[in-house]
Amino acid sequence: MSNGLDLAWPNEGVTRVPYQLYTRDDVYAEERARIFMGATWNYLCLEAEIAKPGDWRATFVGDVPVIVARDLDGSLSAFENRCAHRGALICHKQSGNAARLSCVYHGWTYDLKGNLTAVTFQRGINGKGGMPADFKLADHKRRGLRIATIAGLIFGTFSEATPPLEKFLGPEIVARLRRVLPAGKTIELLGYNSQILPSNWKLYAENVKDPYHASLLHLFFATFRLNRLSAEGGIIIDDAGANHVSYSKAATDRVSADYDKADLRVKSDRFRLNDPSLIQGRDEFGDGITLQILALFPCFISQQIQNSLCVRQLVPRGLTETELLWTYYGFADDDAELRELRLKQANLVGPGGYISMEDGAVGGFVQRGITGADRDTEVIEMGGREWRSQETRATESPLRGFWKTYREHMQL
């Protein structure tokens, strides 16, 4: 194995995924090196969160701490949140505004591009101590990330080999991303939530790539016909297989005999909302699409569920714990009614959301379930054995695209 991991991928290819990938510390470490610090674009934050010169925000690429900042000249930079001296976090808070950043440990100071600009007592005190005469500040610039922005989102990559962002995404994914972040609209931040998932990061990444589960696990959706698989919709996967969009149009749902045969736990005629104002959405993008889930490899998700707009960032917090960060947004020109819809429909998503709370738990069920299954694999054959765009959501095609991309990065 060229990757150094003692792990053979099953001969069946991407329809079989070894459970060891969720339980081995050496795999987790390789993922950090090969995926997160490798040739991938990683979501850092919204441009709106660092709108003013001097604004900075602490974020993560995988679990690696990173600072993203808007310099006094307005340009964006991102670099490791790690002091050159002893490795402490330069910024231990989540955000701020400053001309320079100082490590609290010994006061080493950086500009907003990650250049080391001052070392406390570099010349010593009263001629005694201090750094050696040949110590050069310029040798200790923080490792920077390449930055790219699209539709108000800031992405960063540690690798020189990563293709340009729009090429990485593919034209169809770019169009769908711009759909929920239209040019000319000013993003307004509406809130954050954080959810600690008791599972490996890939179990959530897979969940998002799996349209098959959506109306089976999340019965709130199915019951109200927001997203039954019988509604018109489909899957778009980019040419590389790494990124995908799943979408549907609730108004096109038709009664399907296949649904009645599936023996869902709740029959829809038993369950009606007392207050249907929750799901009275507005077709704000004018195309009838009521749900769009867009996932970029490895850890970024954009979500439109009716008028609830959100970006989600997945931050691994160890082999079996993952933080899911929800950032809710609207637009500056929202009228009062639309804003109220966004607030109410946030009830559908997030850590307590009617159609997302299950996702917090289900990865944990897998993580617990695979204890002792080191020789076993997942079976991913719904919708065939390929990864490609399909006009159905009764498929696991995007999941296979995820694993194809994963294998390429991990050389597995």
Added chain:
Amino acid sequence: MDEIAIQFAVERLLARYVACIDDDRLEEWPAFFADPCRYQIISSENYGRKLPIGVFVATSQGMLKDRVAALREANIYEAQRYRHLVSSTLILENARGVVRAQSNYQVIRIMHDGATALFSTGRYLDRINFDGSAPVFGEKLVIFDSRRIDTLLAIPL
């Protein structure tokens, strides 16, 4: 009502409120609120920065009933219950039959397998209507301290 009577009435309402949740009598929970009302679970971070979205919001008794119905019939979550501890109730304002009060809360979550953990801490910011036959929450903000929520939040706080 005098100060002591108000303090007693607010604390008794809070005691009844948390007993209703901890005893899993969620069908009775919406009746603790006026209709329309405002109930919101929101992080102290969002609340402090005036970011309007939280974890859950309801503006009517109907939305509260829908929450209970969804928990009972639609949503999947491992069997669990809460133990609420409420303390340090402060009466902030008492005018024309409406009392504003703040209390600390702590919620311990007990999973079906016995795993027990501190799930949430924070404060209640309540606006209580005393002008009817029984006091009800016109507004109840549950402002939780830590932005992190473990796994999921199903049962109300």
